[in-house]
Amino acid sequence: MTLSSRHIQAYLLLLPAFVFLVGFTHYPAVATLIDSFMSTPRGSRPAQFVGIQNYQIMIEDPVFWKSVMNNLWFALATIPASMAISIFMALWVNNKIVGRQFLRMSYFLPTVLPMIAVANIWIFFYTPDYGLINQVLQLVGIKSQNFLGDPSLALMSVTIVAIWKEAGFFMIFYLAALQTLSPSYKEAAQIEGASPWYFFWRIQWPLLMPTTIFVLVNALINAFRMVDHIFVMTNGGPNNASSLLLFYLYEVGFKFWDSSYASVLTVVLLSILAIAGLMQFFLLDKKAHYR
């Protein structure tokens, strides 16, 4: 009796969260999967079951593959770079240096600013001839580059903005983790005469592993989620050179109004993100050193 009433109480407490999860996460995911096997309803033509036709269209769609490749490069560049920079910044502002608060704040600032606003500013940084970056380049004798208008530079340019935006955010996690480490490790290392690198590599880095995994998964998810600045800076151009998967999904869904093909792309994106999430649970968790 007590047990079952406790059960009921527990379920009642879980109910609100459960309703929201089903309503906004599980149901849409299942509905998307179903829609991906249907045709797009238009006006008087209702949706019909078309099997895997939408998936075949996707496999033959060069823009889809271009977006996937772009997204892989985007992920390969943003994840290690933003993590490395964030850990470096965290170690730096964890030291007792003058103006530490100011430094911490300025490193964190990009995270606070809305992406749409900073993308508009970055457009002017990248502007040919008189943009900030080109002015610096010209000072050292390099010709002015059309960063956002050159297919070989556009993806790199939007990637840099993403790294700049993310590094500060991850720094906060590393900084918080560094501050939980007992100062006695450092004292012991100093007494033993360990070099700063040895101390970092053999003591801090292993102890930071749980944070690193958390940051890694977040960086991976963000690499497939962060597209706000694409809308402002390049619109996926020139000729799809900077189109990312989620950006293309938006185009298909809300510009072309092809909801079934958009569902297929959503299924692909969801699978990628699910794999990223599962990786954390099953693979990396074993390698992390939790106390």
Place this chain on the structure above:
Amino acid sequence: MKKIIGTISTVAACLCVSTAALAQTEISFYFPVAVGGPITKVIDGYAADFSKENPSIKVTPVYAGTYQDTIVKALTAHKSGKPPTAAIVLSTDTFTLIDEDAIVPIDNFVKTDEDRAWLKSFFPAFMLNGQIDNKTWGIPFQRSTVVMYWNKQAFKAAGLDPEKAPQDWSQLVKMGTKLTKRDASGNVTQWGIQVPSSGFPYWLFQGFSTQNNAILANTSGTKVAFDDPKVIEALQFWMNLSQVDKIHPPGVVQWGTTPRDFMESKAAMIWTTTGNLTNIRKNAPFEFGVAMLPANVRRGSPTGGGNFYIFKKAPQAEQAAAYQFAKWLTQPERAAQWSIDTGYVAVSPKAYETPALKAYAADFPPALVARDQLPFAVAELSTHDNQRVTKALNDGLQAGLTGTKTAEQAMKDAQAEATRLLRSYQ
């Protein structure tokens, strides 16, 4: 007892008020903001003024974001069964709205001679995108075209007549060559001509293609002519400006920074929307001129901007009220003031005869250039599955401008993709 009577009378009074409110038709009206200035305030003012003159109708304007946000919101609402009564959406979205069965033809409401006269009062060029299958689906409201801005100071410095903009393509290249300045090491410090190509290059390209006497799509929106030799030639001309003549910045040029490039004297001539007029007038530190786009075989420019649409699933009484509102919005005096406030082209010839717009144009003649160009203007590219077909062209144009494909290859690929997309509409 007194208390009870008091309560009853209050309740009765409330009931009366609410019945009065029920008799009022309420219409919702989605609008985007695509240019600078206090647009939201102006539209709210229109709604209030309209309700004052027509107490039986209450207009609730809803600011919906950009054009893209507005159509997303309107169509999503339509699909859920509760669309806005009316909305301002791009004139090129007409096919999309029809294919989604979202709007009703304006002709449904045109009953009196006065109505018919009103429907004929607009510039014909602005009606092109909204008229399909002999029906009018959208009423021009905030409309624009492409014009050329030129820096008079730069013209003087290059030894050109500062009062004369290039009239045709060969003059454009000749003057552009003189206006392109290079420093000692060969870096360009000022480009002769700049035509933006990010985001929606098809719109500016329609300037070149129309001037070369090519029309990109048929009026029923089922066929495109991207691989027409005249279209390929037009793209080749645009590509040559940067790749051969070296008077135009290379690669894809940002739409957003083009007015700034002009004001910084990095480009002596630019093509952009008339909607930038007020901005450039306020911020350019030199004298500038506004001209029609140069001609080749003919003059030409596309129209652009947004139309007023009425949604199908709205109740009939609301649709009729929205129609009244559309008529009220486009009266000459109001169209004139709207043009002065925003820089959009006033939608009817009569608006240009109003004292307000006459006085404004006398003080600032460039405001008339867009109107004078209208007789040469063509419909903005619009087809079934519009944004997808347009993307095929955009991708092709950018591939050409960045040198990844030849003009011919780029347009042939765009044509093949567009033909594939349009096959179910044949």
